[in-house]
Amino acid sequence: MLASLLLSALLTVFPTDTISDYYEVETIPTPPGLVAETGGLSFLPDGRMAACFHRGEVMLYNPKTKIWKLFAEGLHDPLGVIAINNRELLVIQRPELTRLTDTNGDGLADKYETVTDQFGMSGNYHEFAFGPVRDAKGNIYISLNTASNGAGIRDEVRGQYDALGRQGRMYACVPYRGWVMQLTPDGKLKPYACGFRSPNGLGFDAQGRLFVTDNQGDWLGTSKLFHVEEGKFYGHPTSLVWRPGFPDVDPLTLSVKSLDSMRTVESIAFPHELMAHSPTQIVLDNTGGKFGPFANQLFVGDMDFAHLLRILPDEVDGQIQGACVPFYSKAGSKGVAMRIGNNRLAFAPDGSLYLGQTDHGWLGAKGIQRLRYKAGSGVPLDIMAMKLTPNGFNLTFTQPIDEATARDLTNYNFRSYYYEYHRAYGSPQMDVQAVPVSSIQLSADRKTVSLTLGGLKSNRIYELTLGNLQANNGQKKLMNHLVCYTLNRLMK
Amino acid sequence: MSKLLLIVSLLLSTLPTHAQRDTLITITTSAGLQFDQKRLVIKPNSRLRLIFRNKDDMAHNLVVTRPNSRLRVVEFALALGNKGPAQHHVPIIDDVLAHTVSVEPGNIDSLVVTLPEGAYPFVCTYPGHGSVMYGIIYATNEPKRLPPLNDDLNIPNPDRIAEASHQHHQPANHPYALTLPAVYRTFMPDCGPAAIAVGLPGSEGGQSYVFDAGQCRLRYAWSGGFVDNAEQWDGKGQRLTKIVGEIYYRDTGGFPWKIGSGTQQAPQFKGYQLVNRYPEFRYSINGVEIRELIKPLSTGRGLVRTFAFSPTKQAITLITTAQPGIRLRPSIGQLKNGEVRLPAGTRQFTLTMSK
Numbered sequence: 001m002l003a004s005l006l007l008s009a010l011l012t013v014f015p016t017d018t019i020s021d022y023y024e025v026e027t028i029p030t031p032p033g034l035v036a037e038t039g040g041l042s043f044l045p046d047g048r049m050a051a052c053f054h055r056g057e058v059m060l061y062n063p064k065t066k067i068w069k070l071f072a073e074g075l076h077d078p079l080g081v082i083a084i085n086n087r088e089l090l091v092i093q094r095p096e097l098t099r100l101t102d103t104n105g106d107g108l109a110d111k112y113e114t115v116t117d118q119f120g121m122s123g124n125y126h127e128f129a130f131g132p133v134r135d136a137k138g139n140i141y142i143s144l145n146t147a148s149n150g151a152g153i154r155d156e157v158r159g160q161y162d163a164l165g166r167q168g169r170m171y172a173c174v175p176y177r178g179w180v181m182q183l184t185p186d187g188k189l190k191p192y193a194c195g196f197r198s199p200n201g202l203g204f205d206a207q208g209r210l211f212v213t214d215n216q217g218d219w220l221g222t223s224k225l226f227h228v229e230e231g232k233f234y235g236h237p238t239s240l241v242w243r244p245g246f247p248d249v250d251p252l253t254l255s256v257k258s259l260d261s262m263r264t265v266e267s268i269a270f271p272h273e274l275m276a277h278s279p280t281q282i283v284l285d286n287t288g289g290k291f292g293p294f295a296n297q298l299f300v301g302d303m304d305f306a307h308l309l310r311i312l313p314d315e316v317d318g319q320i321q322g323a324c325v326p327f328y329s330k331a332g333s334k335g336v337a338m339r340i341g342n343n344r345l346a347f348a349p350d351g352s353l354y355l356g357q358t359d360h361g362w363l364g365a366k367g368i369q370r371l372r373y374k375a376g377s378g379v380p381l382d383i384m385a386m387k388l389t390p391n392g393f394n395l396t397f398t399q400p401i402d403e404a405t406a407r408d409l410t411n412y413n414f415r416s417y418y419y420e421y422h423r424a425y426g427s428p429q430m431d432v433q434a435v436p437v438s439s440i441q442l443s444a445d446r447k448t449v450s451l452t453l454g455g456l457k458s459n460r461i462y463e464l465t466l467g468n469l470q471a472n473n474g475q476k477k478l479m480n481h482l483v484c485y486t487l488n489r490l491m492k
Numbered sequence: 493m494s495k496l497l498l499i500v501s502l503l504l505s506t507l508p509t510h511a512q513r514d515t516l517i518t519i520t521t522s523a524g525l526q527f528d529q530k531r532l533v534i535k536p537n538s539r540l541r542l543i544f545r546n547k548d549d550m551a552h553n554l555v556v557t558r559p560n561s562r563l564r565v566v567e568f569a570l571a572l573g574n575k576g577p578a579q580h581h582v583p584i585i586d587d588v589l590a591h592t593v594s595v596e597p598g599n600i601d602s603l604v605v606t607l608p609e610g611a612y613p614f615v616c617t618y619p620g621h622g623s624v625m626y627g628i629i630y631a632t633n634e635p636k637r638l639p640p641l642n643d644d645l646n647i648p649n650p651d652r653i654a655e656a657s658h659q660h661h662q663p664a665n666h667p668y669a670l671t672l673p674a675v676y677r678t679f680m681p682d683c684g685p686a687a688i689a690v691g692l693p694g695s696e697g698g699q700s701y702v703f704d705a706g707q708c709r710l711r712y713a714w715s716g717g718f719v720d721n722a723e724q725w726d727g728k729g730q731r732l733t734k735i736v737g738e739i740y741y742r743d744t745g746g747f748p749w750k751i752g753s754g755t756q757q758a759p760q761f762k763g764y765q766l767v768n769r770y771p772e773f774r775y776s777i778n779g780v781e782i783r784e785l786i787k788p789l790s791t792g793r794g795l796v797r798t799f800a801f802s803p804t805k806q807a808i809t810l811i812t813t814a815q816p817g818i819r820l821r822p823s824i825g826q827l828k829n830g831e832v833r834l835p836a837g838t839r840q841f842t843l844t845m846s847k
Binding site for chain 1: 664665666667668674675678679683684686705706721725726727728729730761762763764765766771
C-alpha cells in the first residue's frame with residue numbers, strides 16, 4: 001500500500017513522457033452497415049472528408065456534425081480519391097480513373113466519367129490501381145500493381161496480352177502493370193516510370209518531388225521509398241516488357257547484374273520487421289505546425305505496424321537518401337490505441353491526420369481514426385534530422401539534449417547491413433556489422449550531435465539504436481530509439 | 493547440366509501440384525420428371541464421370557451447363573425444333589459443357605467433365621422437361637458453405653417458388669438499402685474484367701444485365717435477381733461476383749455498331765451518367781459518341797436499349813447476332829441479315845429485345 005502510494009507520488013513528480021502526451025488518437029464512428037475497408041481519404045475545400053471503401057461506396061463525412069452521407073456507389077475496389085472541388089472527386093478503381101460529379105447539386109454524384117482506362121487488366125486480384133495524386137502543374141499520377149502468381153488470369157483480358165510478362169512471382173502480362181502513369185492536363189496517359197511491384201503509396205515532398213512506396217517481396221529485399229522520375233526503372237523486372245524499345249525477351253532472363261545496373265535505387269529503405277512490412281500512402285505535413293514540430297516532413301503508413309513512419313530526408317551530391325523513424329509507435333490514449341492497417345492518410349484543414357484503415361484479405365484493420373496534436377502539450381523529444389557527414393552523421397533533435405546523455409557513447413549503437421537485390425522473396429539482412437562510434441561532438445545549442453564512425457560504406461543501411469537520451473534535465477524522454485539511414489552515396 | 497536441371501525443375505514447379513482426382517457418380521430418374529439426385533458436390537477440378545441410368549418410361553438426356561445458364565440452354569434446345577431429335581436435343585453453344593446422348597428407357601450413357609470451382613446446372617433438355625427436371629453440381633472445397641437443401645434456389649422445389657420471388661432483397665451489404673436500378677462495377681463471369689453489372693427493377697426479382705466497359709457492349713441479361721457479391725468482396729477480390737437468376741440472353745456477337753464503311757477503331761468507354769439511377773453509358777468510335785440507356789420491358793423478359801448519336805455524316809449500321817428465342821425490334825429501319833442501316837442523320841434509335 002505504502003509502496004503504491006509512493007509510486008504514484010513519484011509518477012506525479014516525474015510523469016512518464018510518452019508520445020501519447022503530445023498526440024491523441026480517436027476513432028471516427030462509421031455508419032452502421034458500412035464495411036470500412038478504407039481505400040481513400042481526401043478533404044474537400046469546404047472541410048468535409050471524402051472516403052471510399054472496398055465495396056464501392058464513396059461517402060462524405062462532416063467533421064463538425066459527424067454526419068456521413070453517401071456520394072457515389074458501385075465502384076470496383078476504389079483505392080484512392082482526391083477532391084477537385086465540393087462537387088467533384090477523382091477516384092481510382094480497378095478498371096479506371098473516374099471523375100465523379102454531382103451535376104445537379106443534390107449531394108449525390110450522377111456523372112461517372114472515365115478519365116482514363118488506358119491500361120490493361122488480366123482479372124488477377126493483385127492488379128490494384130493506386131493514386132491519384134496531382135502535382136503543381138496539374139499532372140495526375142496513378143500506379144498499377146503487378147499481378148500475383150497466387151492466382152491466374154481471366155480468359156478475357158483487357159488490353160494487349162504479352163506472355164513475356166507472364167513469368168515470375170509478380171507479373172505484368174497486360175500493359176503498364178508495375179508502372180507509375182502520368183496523366184497530363186491535356187488528358188493523355190503516359191507510362192512514366194517502371195520497375196514497381198506493389199506501389200501502394202504516392203505523394204510529393206515539400207519540394208514537389210514525386211515519391212512512391214513499394215512492398216517487400218520478389219526483387220525487393222525490403223520495402224522502399226523511391227523518388228520517381230520520368231523514364232527510370234526501379235528494379236522489379238516484369239514491367240520492363242512494356243517499356244518502349246525493350247527487346248522481345250522475358251526480363252527475368254536478364255542477369256541480376258544487368259538488371260542491377262539498369263535500376264534506380266530507393267531513396268530510403270524501410271527495414272523489414274523493424275520499420276515496415278507493407279508501406280502505404282505518403283503524406284506531407286503541410287499543416288504549418290498544427291500537427292506538431294514536424295512541418296514539411298513526410299509521413300508514411302504501414303499495413304502491419306501500429307505506427308507511421310516519418311521520413312528524414314538528406315541529399316548528397318544530388319542523390320536523395322535519408323532516414324526513417326517510427327512515429328506514434330504502439331501509442332494511444334484514453335483507452336484508444338492506434339490500429340494497424342493504416343492504408344490511407346490525409347491531413348484535415350484543422351491539422352489533424354486522418355487514418356483510413358483496411359485489411360483487404362491481409363493483416364490490417366477496418367475503420368477510420370484521427371490523430372491530433374494536442375495544442376499546448378509542448379514539443380516531444382525526437383529526432384528531427386539525420387544528415388550524412390564525411391565521417392559520420394549529424395543527428396538533430398527537437399530539443400537541446402541534456403549534455404551528459406548526449407555525450408555518452410553507449411547511447412549510440414550502430415549496425416550496418418544491406419538487402420540483396422534478387423529474384424527471391426525478400427532478403428535477410430546481409431553482411432551485418434557493428435559500427436563503433438569513435439567520437440561525439442555536441443553543438444552549442446545542444447540540439448545537434450555529430451557522430452564520427454569508422455569506415456562508412458555506400459549502398460548500406462545504417463541502423464542506429466539510441467539509448468536514453470534526455471532533455472530538460474531528464475523530464476523529456478526520447479520518443480523513438482530506432483532510426484535507419486539508407487546510405488546510397490558517401491560524401492566526398 | 494545444372495542449368496538444365498534448373499530449367500526442368502522450374503518447369504515442373506509450374507505444373508499443378510495437386511494430383512488429378514477422379515469422381516464417379518451414377519444418377520438415375522425418379523417419378524414426375526425428376527433426377528433422383530438434385531445436388532452433387534465434388535472437389536473443384538476433379539474429373540467427374542457422370543453415369544446416367546434412365547429408369548423412367550420415357551427418353552431423357554443429361555446436359556451439364558455453365559453457371560446460371562440452364563434456362564438459356566433449355567431455350568436453345570427448344571429452338572432446335574424438328575432438328576432436335578437428330579442432335580439429342582442438345583444445342584451447340586458454349587453454355588453446354590458436357591452431355592449424354594438421348595437415353596431410351598432402361599438404357600445408360602455417361603459423360604466426363606472437369607469443373608473448376610462453381611455451381612453447374614445439369615438438366616434434361618427434352619422439350620418441356622427443362623423447367624422441372626434439373627439439378628446442380630457444386631464444385632467446391634467448402635461444402636459447409638452451401639445453402640440448406642430447402643433453401644437452394646438451384647434445385648427444383650415447387651413449394652418454394654412462390655416464396656422465392658420475395659427473397660431477392662440484398663442483405664445489408666452497405667450503409668443503405670440497395671435500390672434498383674443499381675450499378676456494380678465488379679468481376680463478372682463470361683465478361684471482360686472491366687464489367688458493369690446493372691440490376692433493374694421489376695416483378696419476380698427484376699432483370700439484370702452486364703455491360704462490358706472494355707468492349708463497350710451488352711454481354712448478357714438475366715431475370716429473377718441481381719448479383720451476390722459476397723465472395724468477390726471477401727478477401728483480396730479474386731473471386732467473381734455471382735449472378736442471381738437465370739441468364740436468358742447472351743450477345744455472342746461483337747461490338748454492335750459500324751460507323752462509316754472504313755476501318756473500325758476500337759470503341760472507347762467514356763463512363764456513364766445516372767438518369768433516375770439508370771446508367772446511360774457513353775462510348776465513342778470513329779469520331780462518333782454513342783449514348784446507350786437500357787431499361788427493362790414493361791412486361792415480360794426483355795430490354796429496351798435507347799441509343800443517341802452525336803452528329804455525323806458517316807453511315808451508322810447496327811450489327812446483331814441472332815439468338816434463338818430472342819426477338820429484336822428496331823425503332824427505325826428493318827433488320828436484314830442481322831443488320832439495320834440507320835437513315836442518314838439518325839440521332840436516336842431504340843432496339844427492343846424481348847424473349
